[in-house]
Amino acid sequence: MSFILEILKATIPAGTPLLLGALGEIYTERSGILNLGVEGMMIMGAVSAFGITAITGNVWLGVLVSAIVGGGMALIHAFNSITLKANQTLSGLSLTMLGLGLSGLIGKRYVGVPLLNKLHSLPIYGLKDIPLIGPILFDQDPLVYISYLLTFVFWFFLFNTRFGIELRSVGESPDVADSAGIDVSKIQYLAVFIGGIMAGLGGAYLSVVYAPAWIEGMTAGMGWIVLAITIFSLWRPERAILGSYLFGGIRVLQYKLQPFGISPNLLNMLPFIFTILVLMLASKEISRKRISAPSSLGIPYFREKL
Amino acid sequence: MLEFKGVFLVMEKILQMKGITKRFGNITANDRIDFELNRGEIHGLLGENGAGKTTLMNILYGLYTPDEGEIYIDDARVDIRSPYDAIRLGISMVHQNFKLIQSHTVVENVALGLKGLSFFYPNRYIEKKIRAFSERYNFRIDPNTPVWQLSAGEKQRVEIIKAFCREARIFILDEPTTMLTPSETKELFRLLKLLKEEGISVILIAHKLDEVMEVCDRVTILRGGKRINTVDIDSIDKDELARMMFGQDIVLEGREEYSVSFDESVVLEVRDLTIFNDKGLPAVKEVSFDIHRGEILGIAGVSGNGQRELIEAITGLRKVVRGSIRILGEDVTNMGAKEILNKRVAHIPEERMRMGIVPSMSLEENIILRSYDKAPFSSGLLLDYSVISEYAKELISKYRISALDEKVPAGTLSGGNIQKLILARELSISPVLIIASHPTQGLDVRSTQQIHELLLRKKEEGCAILLVSEDLQELIDLSDRIAVMFNGTIRGIIDIDRANIEEIGSLMVGV
């Protein structure tokens, strides 16, 4: 019992960077822009958060900077895909490579550096005593609580505000949105920027809270898993929780199974194999429910010149 | 209310369009058209396809800018550069293909782009408004249904609600009844009449005479980009309207005799064909017809009545749900595109840029698009480009395609030359059956003529030809028989020697 509880409790922080990243990518894709650069934005967030925290000793400043760095990276993609209307796939890939390269360059001096200030877990008085879920959900660090809050906010804004309607409309039919007087580019820029901020935060969580350490290439494919979760969540923030914690659980399982003599290399494959399985599940569900990705996903919008 | 009636009686002009001219290349779509709209009237805009109705309304809605002419609203000159300007001026347009986002709910569609909504929960206000609207005009619509679940009539209502919520004073409806059932049509007309009484002006782009007679106060008739007349509906009858709409000059020119001439042997036999559209709804219902050797069968009809699906099924691009297709007696139902091609069926597709060519590839490579895997162009795994070049050169001169050489990318050619390229390619497979869909749409007179000559020559050689067109003149000039498609069915097949333009016209518009 306590073993299972322990796994579940560890699942939340393991899934949190994925959740943060997925929330952002959901907004990005909802606006019709495909950003394959999540991995690059995440790792840049990770290195900048770690660096700033190591220098200033202030974790929150590190987290803030990681959001700005992630957002800034995303703006490169926004410029490529919205303004230049360049190939979004290639632009996203280049962003990933950029992030992996630059973070390695910047992060070299932080390899092996211990972090003096960390985010400590902050049990929420009252809630943590709820049987079963209390210790799992409410005995975590503050960023986890922020991720809960953000999930709600992302869900709420997407479905209950004017901005949400505009965002979804732009991704579904930019031409209809345009003819209704919506500034398509502005919405898309904003959405891609938000995506970058969230990826940056996800990276920050990884390096200053979860690890906490800087290891070159430490995202190790998480950015791509975020993309799979985005599809699996059917572009709904509340469903991203499910996907993220599923992968969080797999990650925890990876560690918990190691003492049983299973090759760590085989265990390391698990998340990637699961990614493919999850994509297949999503594909089944998508065709069954007749839903689809935002209709204009990945297609540059040209105002029709008449 | 009486007071308002008084205002109507002096016929307050809400909109005036003066001398509107719009040219596309050599084609003059609108030629010095004057148009006036009164407050609280339903004004029909009548004409054949290509008469210039939609162009005129797109100008009013800011989608096109006119080359010449002026627009006045409430006697003030206005400059409408975009739909956004139009909406601001109180003009709303309900397009034939609705500008709705399918996966969104009714409320969300109405809320999109509406000014003055609260940031949080914008839907609540709209929902109230929709409910109020539907109570006032007595119809039902659930504000929280996704649009894709609605019928065409309901979608149209959403569009009207959208216009209403934007406080539009001028509603433009582009052929609003094309997709509606008779009872939905009735419902629409009831609503329009109610709106009229509130002082809203409606422009109804139409070509169904009965409907115009039923609902309009006045009607303006366009033909060939010119305004023919504007008349009160009470002072005119249907026959006269039809004459104005189609004109008398349409028949008997460019063709020596209008006789039916073809062999007895059947090339294409279509029986009880039912086909679904992309949304899984029946687009063609139980259609049957034959085409004989040396016959051109024209398919007349307003587009969107099943013609596209019919053609896609015959050419192997769409599955047949029920029924059969036979070519020279052989069952080819649900064969793939390549197998159908191998039965020597040529296909001149509707959207030539989207389907007909590969724009970045050279002219010669486009010439062999349908036969690249056959001798003499390919041997084994390789293509023989010297043969291909020679062949391309031959076709370029034979079909008078003007291009620098056979190596230029096909996308750089003009529309007419692209169409000739497609014809050259399709006709050189020595077809027994040619499926030609809107073969001259958007082309200049010279290219059109050349393409007509080519089709007639093929007919002489014994080809069976299925010709789909929205251009009645073209159909009359070329066809032996004309089948009129309406709402997924064939409303009648008329021999050309007995054809009468008004009859075809009225079948087309579902009278």
Place this chain on the structure above:
Amino acid sequence: MLKRYRNLGLSILVILLGIFAIYLVSGVRPDVMLRSIVTSAFGSIYGLSETLTKAIPLMLCGLGLSLSFRSSVWNIGAEGQLLMGAVGATWIVLYVMPNAPKLVLIPIMFLVGAICGGIWALIPAILKVKFNLNEIIVSLMLNYIAIEFVNYLVYGPWKSPYEWGFPYSTKFPTSAQLPRILDTRIHYPTLILALILAIIIYIILYKSKLGYEIRVIGDNIDAARYAGLDIHRIILLVFLLSGGLAGLAGVGEVAGIHHRLRVASGISSGYGYTAVIVAWLGCLDPLLIILVSFLFGGLLVGGDAIQVSLGLPGATINFINSLILIFVLVQGFSNARIPSIRKRKSER
């Protein structure tokens, strides 16, 4: 043609910009670093030979990827396909026919490597055509899986007892070692193979039926459907070929350089990813890809050099590579294929 040279020229300019950015981060003077890269890669016979050695896998992977990009499908899995090729070669050499004579073993090794790479590439292709899965994500996931698989083998079942505990497989017998030019590491059979394949792919692309089909699908999938092309078959074939080429690169690395299977990062320094840039910078043109491979081979050699001599991290060169890719993108030459009309949602 002019535009191609302009791309090449301007991308060199971007390298310069990147070097300046590196100066800001690391304090290494740009001229020092640039000199280090150029002299190490192109300044000596040894440097040139190393550059050419590293260009070989880039050529093979880049050629394969160009086929896939040409048909508008995105195989990003060359890295994994290369590794699986290496695994296949190792298996045949060590566990199937270790005693075969050189003239038999070497061709079979290449063949098996190509098959393994090809099959690895078929997975995303099949999932794409059968279940409409995103081939980019799947092929990338398979990279990670392949990396872990190779590491599993060399730490686990294939670990040699004679290597003092290093994660190496047993050394290949000399009959499985590819000959090299003099005392360089240029394993020329692979190089010759790459050059021949470049010509073959050139012929495939511009002279064959398959190439014709690939170009039609890549440029206008609606026209492909109209012309009755078997789109699924062609996509599968393209993935098979492109994975096969990457697999050959993997064979070259283990049989030509390391003579054993090692951890994944020892076999490939990200050749599969760099090849994406090579393919695009080479305008997806087989012959140009050969030239661009040489340039990027030089960059990789230079990257190693600045790591050793200037203490810059290995990631530096990846950063420069990514800037080149961004530049290619900004140049706008990769968006020649912006669909003028929306692609249909289902590709069936």
